[in-house]
Amino acid sequence: MKSYRDAGHKCPVDNEMLTEAQLFPDNFAKREILSLTVKCPNKGCYQKMELRHLEEHQEQCEYTFVDCHQCDALLWRKELQEHMESDCPKRRVACENCAMLMAFQDKKGHDQNCPLANVTCEYCNMELIREQMQNHYNLDCPKAPVPCTFSAFGCPEKMQRNDLAMHLQDYTQAHMRMMAQTLRSISTGLSSHVPSIDILNSEDDFQPVTLPGSLQASHSQSSPALGVPPSCDCSPLIQNLRETVQQLEGRLVRQDHQIRELTAKMETQSGQVGDLKRSARALEQRVCELEAQQCNGIFIWRVENFASHLQAQAEDQPVVLHSPGFYTGKPGYKLCLRLHLQSPSAQRCSNYISLFVHTMQGEYDSYLSWPFQGTIRLSILDQSEGPIRQNYEEIMESKPELLAFQRPTQCRNPKGFGYVTFLHLKALQQRTYVKDDMLLVRCEVVTRSDLNWMRKDDFQARSAEGGL
Secondary structure, X not given: OHHHHHOOOEOOOXXXXXXXXXXXXXXXXXXXXXXXXXXXXXXXXXXXXXXXXXXXXXHHOOOOEEEOOOOOOEEEHHHHHHHHHHHOOOOEEEOOOOOOXXXXXXXXXXXXXXXXXXXXXXXXXXXXXXXXXXXXXHHHOOOOEEEOOOHXXXXXXXXXXXXXXXXHHHXXXXXXXXXXXXXXXXXXXXXXXXXXXXXXXXXXXXXXXXXXXXXXXXXXXXXXXXXXXXXXXXXXXXXXXXXXXXXXXXXXXXHHHHHHHHHHHHHHHHHHHHHHHHHHHHHHHHHHHXXXXXOOOEEEEEEEOHHHHHHHHHOOOOEEEEOOOEEOOOOOOEEEEEEEEOOOOOOOOOOEEEEXXXXXXXXXXXXXXXXXXXXXXXXXXXXXOOOOOXXXXXXXXXXXXXXHHOOOOOOEOOOOEEEEEEEEHHHHHOOOOEEOOEEEEXXXXXXXXXOHHHHOOOOOXXXXXXXX
């Protein structure tokens, strides 16, 4: 090759000089070279192709390094889309509160100042948008600290806004004396002919020790506390201020009496409302009792919000539910159901529905024979729409020797009788046992009347008397 190169424009075969017009491209050699198989030079890419396709491949190769047009980061082409959607600090995002578009790196600062972001009041925990918070602090928040209305006259107290009215009521006289003291200072400064008055030289003057807890003087007694004789020749401004103070004192005294009267009425009405609530609860209980007596031994318990109970069970929280009471007849025994969703960690009965029957104190207990005897059918109802439904049922007979069937000594017998492993939770998915987030549990009770008292050995039947 070196000799060919050094020969200049000479034919490599016969060594004759060649002109430029006699030179032409060797397409055969070009085709041979472009047909050579090469490997992609990008690290990580193992594809092989003909040399003619290399340039086209590199324009699409996932391992070619490209620049992010937003942040100028250098990364593989295959990572570019995910980077621009999830990782790029300059990707465009929208504020979820005000919908303003911004770079992701600026969002944190925007969230701290967004006027439409939800924030919580540090005093009353009310949730508001940020632009409303300042007005809430200044005007509405019941627990925000506020100075006394008479702070300009010297009252140093600060309190929650909902305590301000009580403070103004309790310290009315003290506030009036503070205003009088301020007026004295103004009158001394504005009217040189008004003599200086020592506010502490009289027993009736304001004592700057502890503020009084309630009004101590009436409107007629408050005027002399100003310390300026009525006949004093004061300027019109001072005289108007004095009259204003006197009017305010009288108004506050009247409002104080009105508040006390309203408080007394409110206490009376609160007692009446309490009596009405107790009467309403008693009526509700009576209505529930009457409804329970209409069951005649067949009761359907609607267990609502069943998904939330399943969620609590999955989190290993105890789930124990009691049904309302129901009667087996009129007269009859009063019973209720207890449903227990066993937790995943329970031994031997994990993830099972447990179902029990409890006796309750009822209206007819003194007329009935005890212990309770009868047959109980427990069912979880299939709520399918089709004609064929497969309820899950169990039938049990009472056992008079158990405490669960004795006459209850409290509202609900703490001892129950039933099945610890009534139905596994997985079986609920086999049929439509849960529909509209509700489980239906049916209980049918058939009692056996105890007639042994009629067959005692010492019992003699009395014959019927003849007609008159």
